[in-house]
Amino acid sequence: MPFIKRSTGSWLRGALRGAALLGLVLAPTLALAQEAPAEAASVAEKAVEYLTQSNANIMWTLIASILVMFMQAGFAMVETGLTRAKNSGNILMKNMFDFAAGSPVFFLVGFGLMMGADQSGLFGWSNFGLSEFTTANxxxxxxxxxxxxxxxxxxxxxxxxxxxxAERTKFIAYLIVSVVITGLIYPISGHWIWGGGWLAKLATPMIDFAGSTVVHSVGGWIALAGALLIGPRIGKYTPDGKSRAIPGHNLPLVALGVFILWFGWFGFNPGSTTAAQSNIALIAVTTNLAACMGGVAAMVVTWMRYGKPDVSMSLNGVLAGLVAITAGCANVSPASSLVIGTIAGVVVVYSVDFLDKVLKIDDPVGAISVHGVCGALGTICVGLFASPEYGGTNAVVGLFNGGGTALLVTQLIGVGSVFLWAFGTGLVLFFILKVTIGIRVPAEEEVKGLDITEHGQEAYSGFQIFTNE
Structure with missing residues (x-):
């Protein structure tokens, strides 16, 4: 999703506008006289077409952006529902302020590092504070x-x-993490792929159409670093290392959050065209099919393993399918999206179990598996399933369609390099915070709940019992 300039020069825009206006004013006279040169009519038509397409691109991209912004509510509901009631307010505050605190930082610094001009291929270095944009054109x-x-x-x-x-992190530490991710970590690896950086300049450029790796794996790998350094919640593991389930308090909220995210994903993936064009229909189809099969596959696997179709894991299966298809949604066939979603739905179940029971990493919502693991999986799948019949001018060919291993190798290089960057910088960031201000609340505050100890109020205060004393 590189930044594409939607203009062809100020002189041409002026000429096109002038031609369009002239054509509209003179159209009746020219029609009566029937003497207008075919070239003049053609210029006027092209000018009107250009202006219409330009405005349509802006409108579509803004609508898609609004849908993606609403996904913040989806994340908030999923995380709140999968954790305990005593931490609900804290979850809501984090999901509110990683956007509220991060947006100004992305305006001042992040966007320039991600999309600014550069010669090294490592990061951009221009347009900080959007200084190069003006409303004049x-x-x-x-x-x-x-x-x-x-x-x-x-x-x-x-x-x-x-x-x-969740459920054991200091709020101030999380705010600092949010600012650093938005202003530094995310933009630099994003530049490598979307900003014209080194992964985009390879002989076979990396394909990550809407961000399975750029967005989801980056978040997932930083989450892995944080979960490792902060440690598990109190009571999560027995003294002999056996994992204990800590159920979330509200599955209906989780389901609502998943549906909001699913809805917003139709801005996330189709919107990544950044243009009102016909292939948004294909992208919507592949996105939806992968989500459906991710949910179905996770449900079937849990049904077979545990004897019951697990609700929370099935819901995470939907998200796993969405994350996995995000890289190749414009470059694979609908049939391939079914396969990719199915693989993701299976993988997420085993990944959650592996992290929890083998590596003893406490991830209350399965974010590392859904976003980190399935984001990497989906990116690699582009190198396998990409079809020359899809992708338009950006069509690429994966291994299973006769394209050889070149694209697959590039995808593997991209996944590996982004893992090293995001996980490595995440470890450094959390370690610095750990030895300075601390990243974990004291044990007594964790037991009491972060709503009271971090924010001084409860999300469900109506359950308190008051006396006359």
Missing amino acids: DEGMWGFTYWFFQCVFAATATTIVSGAI
Whole structure:
């Protein structure tokens, strides 16, 4: 999803506008006289077509951005429902302020690092504070539109971390983490793929159409670093290391959150065209099919393993399918999206169990598996399933369609390099916070709940019992 300038030069825009106006004014006279040269009519038609398409692109991208922004509510509901009631307010605050605190930082610094001009291929170094955009021309207005679209994507990468370190993290530490991710970690790896960086300049460029790796895996790998350094919740593991389930308090909220995320994903993936064009229909189809099969596969696996179709895992299966298809949604066939979603739905179940029971990593919502693991999986799948019949001018061919291993190798390089960057910087960030201000609340505060200890109020205060004393 590179930044595409939607203008062809100020002189041409002026000429096109002038031709359009002239054509509209003179159209009746020219029609009566029937003497207008065919070239003049053609220029006027092209000018009107250009202006219409430009405005449609802006409108579609803004609508998609609004849908993606609403995904913050979905994440908040999923994380709140899968954790305990005593921490609900804290979850809501984190999901509110990783967007509220992160957006200004992405405006001042992040967007320039991600989409600014550079020569090294490592990071951009221009357009900080959107200094190069102006309302005086179409290019500037498109720039503001594209910034907003990228801003809500940055918020998505950041908020993924919240769930994996829920119920034991200091609020101030999480705010600092959010700012650093939005302003530094996410933009730099994003530049490598979407900003014209080194992964985009390979002989076979990396394909991550809507961000399985750029957005989801980055958030998932930072979440992994945080969960490792912060440690498990009190009572999660017995003295002999056996995992204990700590059920969330509200499955209806989880389901609502998943449906909100599913809804918002139709802005996330189709919106990544950043243009009102016909292939948004294909992208919507592949996105939906993968989500459906992710849920079905996770349900079947849990039914076979545990004897019952697990509700929370089935819901996470839907998200796993959505994350996995995000990289290749424009480059694979609908039939392939069914396969990708199915694989993700199976993998997420085993990944959650492996992290919890083997590695002893406490992730209350399964964010590492859903976003980190399935994001990497989906990105690699592009190298296998990409079809020359899809993708338009950006069509690529995966291994299973006769394209050889070149694209697959690039995808593996991209997944590996982004893992090293996101996980590595995540470890450094959380370690610095751990040895300075601390990242974990005291044990007594964790037991009492972060709503009271961190924010001084409860999300469900109506359950308190008051006396006359």
